[in-house]
Amino acid sequence: MAHVFMSSGEMIADRRFDYGRDLELRGDLAGAADLFTQAIELAPEFASAWFALGDIRERQGDKAGAIEAFRRAKATDGADYLGADLRLLRLTGDQLAAMSPHYVTTLYDQYASKFEQSLVGELGYRGPALLFDAVCEATSQRMRFHRAVDLGCGTGLAAQAFQKCVEEFIGIDLSAEMIKRAQATGLYKALETSDAVDGLRQQSDASADLVLAADMMIYIHDLAPLFMEVSRVLKTGGLFAFTAETHNGDGVTLGAGLRFAQSEAHLRGLLGTAGLVVEHIDNASIRTEGEMPVPSLVMVASKA
Template sequence: MPPTSTVRSTGDYRADRRYEYARAAFDERDFEAAADLARQVLELAPDFAPAHAMLGRSLAEHGMRAEAVDALRRALALEPADELGVRLDLARLGALSPDEAITGGYVRALFDDYAPKFDQHLTKSLSYRGPELIADALRRACSRQTREYRFGLSLDLGCGTGLMAQALKGLCSSLEGVDLSPGMLEKAEKTKLYDALHEGELVSFLSGRAGAEADLVLAADVFVYMAALDAAFREAHRVLKREGLFAFTVQAHEGEGLILGEDARYAHSESYLRKLAETVGFTMVIFERVSTREDRGVAVPGFLCVLQR
């Protein structure tokens, strides 16, 4: 299901009530009732995209693929930014390439919805430890290279609420963050650990930076929402100074290339990451198997990389 905390209204009280009943039925896995109620909503409000999405998802659960795809495409046509995340549903149904499943609009809505409970849920419920693992890997990378474990200008991609900044507190002479979600940036601002925060997509953010200006580029669990990483690697390489470091985590894929997982996140293979790093011009300093979080008590496999410009 898509982000839910933002109140959506058809402008018709009767339709709104039916949509809430549809949501409740879907959550209870009564997909036939959810589909019927969604149709009732659309009789009153034909252009209400969430009801089209609800209808499509309910029909998909019944195995009615063609009808589900039609409803989901209607929802996407009404809201092309895809804050509802219907591209993910279309990809699961084979009606859209997995590489096109996740958009910035979906990620922004997801994390705006998530922001109020993000830190506690991630660190407590999911045992998230990505920033701490990256910080430790950077310490070891600096030791191997006999360089001081301190950094100049550092860029935190997908900075979220500022967990990466907390893990590197006092180690960066200047730290800037970028995130798609205004809600996340509001939380990051409260840490007082960033010299600047920017709302936007990370590749565009990097593209607007001067070449060879940064000492460190960070991406803690942000690439799970990106398919191809070519542009991100190229721009990270361009903005880094000579011998600057690029540290990130991803979810692991044991095959080749990348896949869109059942958890609506991308996973990348070791061969994909190593080849891309080499092609762009990075040197691999650290490549390790790690788990940055758990899913229902089970460690999610991932990779941690530290690359050098």
């Protein structure tokens, strides 16, 4: 997904930026960098140009120059709509920190209109189907749930996968544009534009017998508060089914795709602390990237 464009407010600077993008698409990185630099000279607070220059410098192997440019992008875009912090984390190796909610929201607001075509059609996304199969495996009883909370509901793909066995869906997503598309499915009793943890805090204790989280944990580095809220909202015996990108090391990492990946042991530990018992786990791939499967986990846990 391309980053959002933020105008400099200067027409000539914006034009230089557009010309630079054209050269970049043609593979002329040096020419693109020169035009982005010219745009910055005309508009020194041009966050998009700083960010694009940082990206070019990183691809050219100029790590120090890339760090400088991304820091300037962050300084001129205080809310970090562009995600400069993530690029800096990858380059500097600093301690992981939360993604800017403004970055995630803007990313999906601009992506909403082509979300399903891109994710399902081009990247082979199959998270909801894998979740459905995993829940079938985890429960020996006939699959029937009264109330399900769909975290990071997006356009409603998980609700579509589970619609025949859930009476009532509650959807939560950061992106208002995604919420509009979820509303159009007619599958949700209620929808809320909110961070997942804050959205769960609005739900009553023991009010759901299923919580779904399909491909949304990739934007959260510290899952402990989320898992605790899921445990509180679930009825005893209720299920928490989710997907997560994973890796072979320990703890949490930020991958090349600027998404967080969690080790299996780390996830098991967080679930146990929250009073959730692992019932089923699959090593799978929920999407492809660069024509390669992305290592993922599909997990189902129950409230003890």
